[in-house]
Amino acid sequence: MSQVTVPAASPRSWVAWALAPPAFALAWRLWIIHAASLASCVARPILHTACPTCGMTRALVALSHGQYRASMTAHPWAAALVLQLVIGWLLTARWNAGHGPRPDRWIPHAVSVNAIALVLIWVVRLATGTLPP
Amino acid sequence: MNLSLALAFERSWNRTVRMLFRPFDLGKWCSIGFAAFLSEGLAKSWGGGTSYKSGGHGGVSPDVSAALHRIADFLSHPVWGTLIILLLSFLCVLALVVLWLNCRGRFVFLDNVVHERAAIAEPWRRYRAQGNSLFLFTLVSLVVCGAVLLFITLPVLPAILDAAANGRWKALAMIAIGGWIIALIPVATLIACFFLFLYQFVVPLMFRHQIGVRAAWGRFLGLLGQHPLHFLGFALGYLLLSVLFAGAVVAVGLATCCIGFMIMGLPYIGSVVLLPVEVLFRGLGPEVLSQFGPDYFQFGPPSSTSAPA
Numbered sequence A: 001m002s003q004v005t006v007p008a009a010s011p012r013s014w015v016a017w018a019l020a021p022p023a024f025a026l027a028w029r030l031w032i033i034h035a036a037s038l039a040s041c042v043a044r045p046i047l048h049t050a051c052p053t054c055g056m057t058r059a060l061v062a063l064s065h066g067q068y069r070a071s072m073t074a075h076p077w078a079a080a081l082v083l084q085l086v087i088g089w090l091l092t093a094r095w096n097a098g099h100g101p102r103p104d105r106w107i108p109h110a111v112s113v114n115a116i117a118l119v120l121i122w123v124v125r126l127a128t129g130t131l132p133p
Numbered sequence B: 001m002n003l004s005l006a007l008a009f010e011r012s013w014n015r016t017v018r019m020l021f022r023p024f025d026l027g028k029w030c031s032i033g034f035a036a037f038l039s040e041g042l043a044k045s046w047g048g049g050t051s052y053k054s055g056g057h058g059g060v061s062p063d064v065s066a067a068l069h070r071i072a073d074f075l076s077h078p079v080w081g082t083l084i085i086l087l088l089s090f091l092c093v094l095a096l097v098v099l100w101l102n103c104r105g106r107f108v109f110l111d112n113v114v115h116e117r118a119a120i121a122e123p124w125r126r127y128r129a130q131g132n133s134l135f136l137f138t139l140v141s142l143v144v145c146g147a148v149l150l151f152i153t154l155p156v157l158p159a160i161l162d163a164a165a166n167g168r169w170k171a172l173a174m175i176a177i178g179g180w181i182i183a184l185i186p187v188a189t190l191i192a193c194f195f196l197f198l199y200q201f202v203v204p205l206m207f208r209h210q211i212g213v214r215a216a217w218g219r220f221l222g223l224l225g226q227h228p229l230h231f232l233g234f235a236l237g238y239l240l241l242s243v244l245f246a247g248a249v250v251a252v253g254l255a256t257c258c259i260g261f262m263i264m265g266l267p268y269i270g271s272v273v274l275l276p277v278e279v280l281f282r283g284l285g286p287e288v289l290s291q292f293g294p295d296y297f298q299f300g301p302p303s304s305t306s307a308p309a
Helices: A011-037 A043-047 A056-064 A068-074 A078-096 A103-128 B005-021 B026-047 B064-076 B078-115 B121-126 B128-166 B170-209 B213-226 B228-255 B259-265 B269-273 B275-290
Strands: none
Touching (some): A011 A078, A056 A068, A056 A078, A078 A103, A103 B026, B005 B228, B026 B078, B078 B128, B078 B170, B078 B275, B128 B170, B170 B213, B228 B259, B259 B269, B269 B275
């Protein structure tokens, strides 16, 4: 991984950085509205079991209400996802200020790690019978 | 001439990895993703939309003739009829604009893939003549293909409509539909091969030599005449890769509670997410052409002047 550092970022980068949380909040709000209209997971009737991300929306909703235990029960990886987003946002601020490595260089690694983690959690929950109904 | 489709795939794969992941640059992805959206995503989001609506009405045969009468009454209304005609005219103009953007975008995206760079404005200006030539050719081709499909469909349409409206002659309608499908398969295959060759070989030849679409077709047909089996193999390989890719997309979509389907289906965002696949597929045709020698295609840095004719 190349560790590229640059001088302080342009105002445009800071505006994009500042707009990221409200954009995520809006996307989340739209997703919640859309998810409420969904009857059930499409994968369930095909696979006859819950998919690796089943329960994620419920877990994130619980997390947004401060219900950590309920969130872990619905999907244990939800908290880790939120933590990664927060860390990414903070690292971007650091990069914008002219310090540290470019945070976007980590995106392919983050996607791979999350995919592996989701599959592993799914296998464990399938084996222990703790997948959401 | 020893051509290898596996070599073309390997080189295109290596280019995709080098271009997009060494190193990973989100800004570059967004820029090339926009070119991919203009080239591939725009056409898909305009014409490739999938409808999940059910057409059934609890097993009751729809009254087609009554429905046609209602539509005719609705269109003859002075206000609604005018509005519908205005809306259809607007949609036609919009479709033409989308097609024009798509044709110019094909050269922008090809430029990005060939030169492994993220550029929009410069290739957009440079390939203006080729984009316009491709636009006119594609428009005429679409009209001709539509007319051919209509020509095949029209003879069986009365039998199907009558069977749907009255419930009579169902066996005859089934035979008509069967014959229609048998006639449609070879025609649809020919049309698919025509557009595959147009975008994978003719467009790169236009790009390489900065020539019009007819001159590029002339060059390509010369090659096709000499090596028909190679290009048939390419079409089959492309089909196989497309099926594998579609399977992977379905697997990812199902594994993510359909969130993956929604993200991949979003205009522009979907093009950015699927960029490695778009770059891989875009590079296949030029890689095959480059095996015929630099006179057909050559990868390398962009030249400041026109490429040799």
